[in-house]
Amino acid sequence: MRCLKCGEKAVINMRQHKLALCSTHFLDWVPEQVDRAIKRYHMFTNHDHLLVAVSGGKDSLSLWDILQRLGYSADGLYIGLGIDGGVDYSENSLRYALTFAQEHNLHLLVKDIKADYGETVPELTIRTHRGRYKPCSVCGLAKRHVMNLLAHENGYTALLTGHNLDDEAAILFGNTLSWVGSYLIRQGPVLEADRPGLVRKVKPLCRLYEREMAAYALLRDIPYIHEECPHAEGSTSIYYKELLNILETDRPGAKLSFYLSFLQARKAGLFSSSADRRADLVHTCQECGQPTSAPGRCAFCRMFAKEEDRLVLNQLDEL
């Protein structure tokens, strides 16, 4: 297979675009696609103060690399979740994030959940009602909270995550299977900061396939953590990705069109904004000051409430 642009040997064939490219042209094509998405969805401009959520994986590190190549200046944020899983997962992923930051002369903020709030994600999972059997639910809540809090406190105007098309299509598939209107209305490349205290969240890689991001990291020689989080094993999102991959094999472009058609339908008003549960974020957490849906403490602060408070909250939970 030959590169469509120069005739050299192709390193990747993207059937959904009917496009085969050599290494040089592929490494130019990826940032072009990202820049196009940034502009098409009005994600941010050079005047924004950008913070990239960096996990040490291929997507977030590649995103940071692409932003630098495109001339955007962005800081990174690594959140230590305290996940070991027999593979030192959090420690190793931090190492990759730090190495990348040092090599590229970038600024990385590091926040550790245990050091700052007293418990790791696995410890919280065992203790809390929310976490019982579901580390990802505790983890997701903690990550969203800490990311927003830090971005807000430090004056960042956009928070960037490395979600790729496979991630987005799998989330969309899950939300569609259960028709969760409040999630569907909010899914997209940009989540506006439409409440005081929230920072706008954007996903510049949302149109790029996972395999394209893996190829990019490999060809750019970006060292990253190859292991999946040990808690991801057996997750529904991985199952949905596998299902969508079967579909994609038979019908190249199916994932992309599933996602893009959804965005079009949403733009055309197919989903009612009355389903947006963020409209309920009218209260301010008495502990951390972030927006929340009920008076008193937000879900995150309740999760980390002191022992005596926990007893009361657990009793309330059980009512």
Ligand code: Q46
């Ligand atoms: S890190 Fe956290 Fe993921 Fe691990 S515990 Fe689940 S949510 S799988 S992206």
Ligand code: ZN
């Ligand atoms: Zn070429």
Ligand code: ZN
């Ligand atoms: Zn709070």
